Amino acid sequence: xxxxxxxxxxxxxxxxxxxxxxxxxxxxxxxxxxxxxxxxxxxxxxxxxxxxxxxxxxxxxxxxxxxxxxxxxxxxxxxxxxxxxxxxxxxxxxxxxxxxxxxxxxxxxxxxxxxxxxxxxxxxxxxxxxxxxxxxxxxxxxxxxxxxxxxxxxxxxxxxxxxxxxxxxxxxxxxxxxxxxxxxxxxxxxxxxxxxxxxxxxxxxxxxxxxxxxxxxxxxxxxxxxxxxxxxxxxxxxxxxxxxxxxxxxxxxxxxxxxxxxxxxxxxxxxxxxxxxxxxxxxxxxxxxxxxxxxxxxxxxxxxxxxxxxxxxxxxxxxxxxxxxxxxxxxxxxxxxxxxxxxxxxxxxxxxxxxxxxxxxxxxxxxxxxxxxxxxxxxxxxxxxxxxxxxxxxxxxxxxxxxxxxxxxxxxxxxxxxxxxxxxxxxxxxxxxxxxxxxxxxxxxxxxxxxxxxxxxxxxxxxxxxxxxxxxxxxxxxxxxxxxxxxxxxxxxxxxxxxxxxxxxxxxxxxxxxxxxxxxxxxxxxxxxxxxxxxxxxxxxxxxxxxxxxxxxxxxxxxxxxxxxxxxxxxxxxxxxxxxxxxxxxxxxxxxxxxxxxxxxxxxxxxxxxxxxxxxxx
Amino acid sequence: xxxxxxxxxxxxxxxxxxxxxxxxxxxxxxxxxxxxxxxxxxxxxxxxxxxxxxxxxxxxxxxxxxxxxxxxxxxxxxxxxxxxxxxxxxxxxxxxxxxxxxxxxxxxxxxxxxxxxxxxxxxxxxxxxxxxxxxxxxxxxxxxxxxxxxxxxxxxxxxxxxxxxxxxxxxxxxxxxxxxxxxxxxxxxxxxxxxxxxxxxxxxxxxxxxxxxxxxxxxxxxxxxxxxxxxxxxxxxxxxxxxxxxxxxxxxxxxxxxxxxxxxxxxxxxxxxxxxxxxxxxxxxxxxxxxxxxxxxxxxxxxxxxxxxxxxxxxxxxxxxxx
Numbered sequence: 001x002x003x004x005x006x007x008x009x010x011x012x013x014x015x016x017x018x019x020x021x022x023x024x025x026x027x028x029x030x031x032x033x034x035x036x037x038x039x040x041x042x043x044x045x046x047x048x049x050x051x052x053x054x055x056x057x058x059x060x061x062x063x064x065x066x067x068x069x070x071x072x073x074x075x076x077x078x079x080x081x082x083x084x085x086x087x088x089x090x091x092x093x094x095x096x097x098x099x100x101x102x103x104x105x106x107x108x109x110x111x112x113x114x115x116x117x118x119x120x121x122x123x124x125x126x127x128x129x130x131x132x133x134x135x136x137x138x139x140x141x142x143x144x145x146x147x148x149x150x151x152x153x154x155x156x157x158x159x160x161x162x163x164x165x166x167x168x169x170x171x172x173x174x175x176x177x178x179x180x181x182x183x184x185x186x187x188x189x190x191x192x193x194x195x196x197x198x199x200x201x202x203x204x205x206x207x208x209x210x211x212x213x214x215x216x217x218x219x220x221x222x223x224x225x226x227x228x229x230x231x232x233x234x235x236x237x238x239x240x241x242x243x244x245x246x247x248x249x250x251x252x253x254x255x256x257x258x259x260x261x262x263x264x265x266x267x268x269x270x271x272x273x274x275x276x277x278x279x280x281x282x283x284x285x286x287x288x289x290x291x292x293x294x295x296x297x298x299x300x301x302x303x304x305x306x307x308x309x310x311x312x313x314x315x316x317x318x319x320x321x322x323x324x325x326x327x328x329x330x331x332x333x334x335x336x337x338x339x340x341x342x343x344x345x346x347x348x349x350x351x352x353x354x355x356x357x358x359x360x361x362x363x364x365x366x367x368x369x370x371x372x373x374x375x376x377x378x379x380x381x382x383x384x385x386x387x388x389x390x391x392x393x394x395x396x397x398x399x400x401x402x403x404x405x406x407x408x409x410x411x412x413x414x415x416x417x418x419x420x421x422x423x424x425x426x427x428x429x430x431x432x433x434x435x436x437x438x439x440x441x442x443x444x445x446x447x448x449x450x451x452x453x454x455x456x457x458x459x460x461x462x463x464x465x466x467x468x469x470x471x472x473x474x475x476x477x478x479x480x481x482x483x484x485x486x487x488x489x490x491x492x493x494x495x496x497x498x499x500x501x502x503x504x505x506x507x508x509x510x511x512x513x514x515x516x517x518x519x520x521x522x523x524x525x526x527x528x529x530x531x532x533x534x535x536x537x538x539x540x541x542x543x544x545x546x547x548x549x550x551x552x553x554x555x556x557x558x559x560x561x562x563x564x565x566x567x568x569x570x571x572x573x574x575x576x577x578x579x580x581x582x583x584x585x586x587x588x589x590x591x592x593x594x595x596x597x598x599x600x601x602x603x604x605x606x607x608x609x610x611x612x613x614x615x616x617x618x
Numbered sequence: 619x620x621x622x623x624x625x626x627x628x629x630x631x632x633x634x635x636x637x638x639x640x641x642x643x644x645x646x647x648x649x650x651x652x653x654x655x656x657x658x659x660x661x662x663x664x665x666x667x668x669x670x671x672x673x674x675x676x677x678x679x680x681x682x683x684x685x686x687x688x689x690x691x692x693x694x695x696x697x698x699x700x701x702x703x704x705x706x707x708x709x710x711x712x713x714x715x716x717x718x719x720x721x722x723x724x725x726x727x728x729x730x731x732x733x734x735x736x737x738x739x740x741x742x743x744x745x746x747x748x749x750x751x752x753x754x755x756x757x758x759x760x761x762x763x764x765x766x767x768x769x770x771x772x773x774x775x776x777x778x779x780x781x782x783x784x785x786x787x788x789x790x791x792x793x794x795x796x797x798x799x800x801x802x803x804x805x806x807x808x809x810x811x812x813x814x815x816x817x818x819x820x821x822x823x824x825x826x827x828x829x830x831x832x833x834x835x836x837x838x839x840x841x842x843x844x845x846x847x848x849x850x851x852x853x854x855x856x857x858x859x860x861x862x863x864x865x866x867x868x869x870x871x872x873x874x875x876x877x878x879x880x881x882x883x884x885x886x887x888x889x890x891x892x893x894x895x896x897x898x899x900x901x902x903x904x905x906x907x908x909x910x911x912x913x914x915x916x917x918x919x920x921x922x923x924x925x926x927x928x929x930x931x932x933x934x935x936x937x938x939x940x941x
Contacts, residue, residue, distance in 0.1 A: 126888075134757065440754035444730075449678070449748040456886035463884055464877030471873060508817055511889050514881050515824060515896070518874030519831070525873070526835065529866040555838040558783060559831040565775040566827035570820060573768035578820045585824065 001542045002609040004602055012602050015594070016489055022496035025113055025120045030105040031064060032084035035246040036074040036091065042098040044072045052076065052091060052099070059090040064108075075106060104246030104264065121498045124506035124580055127454050129447035130263035131271055135236070135437050137256050142228035142435035143173065143221060150216075151175060154196070161191045173221065175199075175214040185210040225255070231434035233258055238430030239274050258437075264447065272439060274423060280325030280374075281346075281412065281428065285359070286367040286399060287316040307371065309396045310416070317369050317396070322359045325373075327352030331428035333421040336413050342421035343413045346428065357407035364402050370412045372397045372424070457510035464514050465491070468521060476528050478617035482603045483524040486595040490520050493591040494584065503587075506580030516588025522559070523596035526552040531618055541613040549601055556597065560589050634861040638908055639853050639916065645909035649798060656805020665808055668815025668891075669751055671765075673758035675717045676751045677733050682743035684710040690737065697736035708887040712748070719755050765819045769800060772826055784837055785925065787918040788911075792833045795903075795911035799829045802902045803895055817892040825899030828874070832867060832907040839863050840912070844925040856916060860908055871904045 004012075036052065038044045049066045052074065056063050064077040076091075078084040088101045105128075107120045125132050151168055154177070158165055165188060166178040179185040182205065189203055189212060199214040216224075233250055236258060240248045249261040265271055290301035296314050300306050304316045330347040348356060360368075374393045398414025415421045445453075469487065472480035494513055498505055531548030539547065567589065570582035608616070669676045690713055691704050699717065707714035715733060730750045738745045753761075773793055781789035803825055807814050839859040847855055875897065882893035 136754075136756075438754070439752070440757045442750065442752040444747075444750040446680075446746060446748040448680070448746060453886060453888065456884060460881045460884040464880035467876040467880060468873045471876065475869065507886075507888060508820060508892065511817075511881060511885065511892055514877050514885075515874070518877040519828070519870075521873050522831065522870045525866050525869045529863075529869070532865075533862065551842075555835055558838060559834045562776055562779060562830045562834055563827035565779060566772045566823055566830070569768055569772040569775060570823050573764050573771065574816075574820065578768075578816055578823075581817075581820045581824070585827075 002545050002605050004605050004609075009602055009606075012598055016493075016599070019489070019493040019496040022118065022500050023492045025107060025109055025118050025499060026495060028107050028109050028120070030120075031077040031079075031108045032081045033078065033104050033106045034076045034084060034088050034091065035069065035102045035104050036076065036099050037102075037241065038072065039096070039098055039100050044068075044074055044099075048074060048099070052095065055094045056087055056090055059086070059094075061086045061090055063087060077106065077108070100242075100244050102244040102246035119499055119502060121495060122502045122504045123450075123454075124504045124509065125261060125263060125443065125450075126445050126507045127450050127457075127505065128263055129445050129450035130261065131265045132441075132443040133260045133262075133272065133275060133439055134253070134441035135232075135258040135260065135275065136440045137229055137232050137258065138436040138438070139225045139228065139256050143224055145435070146224045147173065147175065147216070150196070150199070154192070154214075157191055157195050158188060161187070163188045163191060173216055177212045177214065179210040179212075182210055185212060188212060228434040229256065229258070232437060235431045235433050236260060236275060239426065242426050242430055243271065243274060245271075257440075270423075272442065274426065275439070281328070281344075281424070282324050282371040282373060283322040283356070284317040284320070284369050284371060285322065285363060286369050287318050288366065290316045292316055307369070307394060307396045309399070310414075315369065315396055315399065317371070322368070323348060323352040323356055325428055328428045331425040333418065333425040334411075335418070336411065339413065341413050342415045342418040343411045344415065344421050344425045344428070345409070345411045347409050348407070353408040356410075357405055360402050360407075361405040364405065367399050367401050369396045369399045370414060371395070453507045457507060461491075461510060461514050461517070464517055468517060472521060472524075476524075476618055478607065479524075479528050479531075479604070482600050482607070483521055483528070483596075485603065486524070486599040487517065487520055489599060490588070490592050490595040491517070493595060494588050497587045497591060498584070503583050504580060505584070508578065508581035509584040512581045512584030513588060516585060516592060519563075520588065520592035520596055523552075523556045523592060524600055526556055527596075527600070528618060531616070535616065535618075541616045542608070544616070545604060545608060549597070549604075553597065556593070560593055564589055634864050635857075636861060636864075637857055638860045639857050639913070642909060642913040642916075645913065649906075649910060652805070653798065653801055656801050656808065659805055659808040660801075663808055663811065665804070665814040666811045667762075668813045668818075669716065669753050669758075670816040671758050671762045671814070673719045673753045673755035675729055675733075676749070677715045677717075677730055677747070678707055678749035679713050679715070679734070679737055680746040680748045681711045681713065681741060685713055685741070687713070689740070690715070693736055693740035694733065697732070699733060699736070761816065765816070768819070768823060769826070772823060773797070776826070776830055780834075780837075784841065785920075787915050787920050787924070788837050790918060791911040791914040792830060792837070794914050795833055795906040796826050796829055798906045798910045799825055799899055799903050802906075803899045806898050807891075807895065812894065813891060815891060817889055818895045821892045821895035821899065824896060825903055828896075828900060829903030829906060832870075832903055833911045835866065836860060836863050836907055836912060837915075840915075841925050844922050852916060852920060852922070856912060860912065867904060867907070871900055874900055 036044070036048075049068075053063075053066055056076070062079065062083055064079055066074055066076050069075045076087060078087055084103065088103060091099060091101050109118070109120075147170060151170060154168055154175070164180070164184050166180055167176075169176045169178070177185075177188060179188065185203060185205075189201060192199065192201055192212065192214065196214070198216065198220050200217055202213045204211060204213070229252060233252060237248075237250050240250060240260065240262065245262045245265050247263055249259075251259050253259045260275060262271060287301065287304040290304050292306075292314050295301065295304070295306045295316050301316070303319050305319050307315050307317050309315055327349050328346055329349050332345050334343055334345055335341065336343040372393075372395045398412060400413075415424060465487070469484045472483050472487075474480065476483060491513070494516070497503075527548050530552045531544045534544035534547045535541065564586065567582050567586040570578055571586065574582055665671075687704050687706070691702070694700075694702050694704070694715070701718065703716040705714050706712065717729070717733070730752065734745070734747050773796060776796065777789050777793045780792045800822055803822055804814070806812070807818065836859060839862055840856055843855045843859050843862075847858075850858070878893050878897050878900070882890055882897065885893060
């Protein structure tokens, strides 16, 4: 009695061995490493490894190895953080034009583990330090922009087709075109049907008013929003990559949110500035004829607009823009060769270059201004309702005379510092955001706090485990020891599943593990109490073991399924910290059912099975 | 139930014969009073909501030497941050600064940078930026809403599961006990004005899971005994069931409390609220299993006939054993 067939024992054993194997990588230390990616216009090739190792050897920086990494990246491993920093400095100094570097930590796993793509647990930002930012994309603004574009296109198409219209108005997502007679309206309808298949049209007339109502169908609106979100993700990814952060994660969340996670990032202030910035440049001619004093008093000449320089000096600029940030294909920061002040070197696309050449040729000797534009969005609570305000900051950063015509490539000075030059160049390079964004949530954890969290979490798991293990052994003797053993196996299994799924372990996640340590013994407590009861009822030890496991089973399943329901709900509704807790709770419950029911039974069977017993050590 | 005492008996908690259900009126008064106090406190004092639910900014900085709160407050006020909440966090070298959502137009990035600069200027040694958390006002509102929904949906899910597996009276009893536990636990946070943040919410949901676990174990035993015992009134069988599972109840609550105290004492400031909520929840959850869940099932008029399995679904052998 009470013996498992061989296959069952082997099955349990192999599951446990598999768990041990999967948990094994977590015992290996981490190498301080540098992640290397290609700079803009360059690429990581087969010869890159040789190039980088030569550079490091030249500078006499010892390193452990270089290997290719996913996504066209390389990884250089070092023995100490000091060598890692020296290595980064060396690569940045000698190969900065071709490669970008980012500091990271990578587990030093033996080759066979890597071949089996085994991995360590993924630690959340609260444990390893880093920045977690949730960004809200202003979808209403994206839609507004799209509709304004439509109206612009409608006007020019109608003009081109020589159709006379009275007005084009917009109310929300509805565009109304008004005409003086039916003939023009019908002509317009034809043009619109041909050129704007996306719009839903409806013509009507009342009191001699002839009009067409055009609206964007829901599907079209959704597409515009999706595109804006996607475009913003791409732009943010470009910006993050340019910053040099290892293993960044940029993911869509819901309809309008983007989550950016940057592990180990060091300078939160700059990161947030770069992420949220909408800065761009515009080039305009200066209006030298209009009176600045009149403009300040409110009489701005037609075709001009009043601006202010950084020191507050008012200046009149022409309304027509020569080129905008959209037409900039590349930008880099540097210093002006004559004055030595910080400068941004700008490259324009074909269209922009043509226009710039035309304008500068016609206006040699006249002043041109560079306008720095930034959108700052903030949300305030007014009467309990969030109110979003976007403030557009437009500053003239430099005014210079056009000495000679220029086109594709030129430089802009007037920036406050070389850091601002760097940031502006970076923003121009990675493209504009399709819709304004706002950081709605941010969590930055410094590296030392992360380590503290790991230490405290680990320590409390150990203390909790020791207390429970001690109690069980004292109270249930032999059976208690068996429960202790499966409890430890359960911990290993949780680590194994977390490593395998690469689910992120967070501080609340550790709390979840601690809690499952307490609750995982419950299954065994139920079984053991049942066995004691059977013995008290006068049953034989073997029959009591059998009945104990049998009768407790349905209770254990019922109790655990209900806890699983709570874990699933937590997971689906929770964000961040709550999710981490739900994941480990869920995994812990599932693994504990396996270890506490099957695992402990197998051990009990091995110890007591098939023997004649007078009493049990329970 | 009579039983032969064996040698183990002196070490174990068993053979209880406590008339739990006999004191259920007293317990009802106790629970009722506690819940009224909790509800009043929630309505009148409300919660000391954490950053997650109010929005705002939290900045944790580490000093090399023990820092004076008054000095930190002074340097913040001189830099234009009045009304910041400043407190020690774990030790007297760690300081937590909390700023409510700013009325002026300023992004979180600039705000935390400015606070950090202000502190660095006035500090003697080097100051380390340990943590920045910023939650926008609309996110705070969403998190509050989601939290409430999470509690609601888990209760509904549990109601359905228990109703399917047992019987509607048990489902009502179980959910009433859970509502009792949730109210009591959050009531404690309201009465003592302990900060209520997302991790506490997670703990409340874990309390739901735990308390339910406890309830199911006793319900399971009641069902089993109803089917097995031919003699005895509903009250006697229920009492027996509670007594039979009592040692398990004490052992499991005990081991869970052991780890929770470990977590509370050594897990660090960040999850102390979490552990506290669970400690409270486990005490009240154990109590409510007996005096709320079970008492309500009896009050709803459970009879033996309600738990006799439907004959069609069961095998012949069990049919014979029915009274």
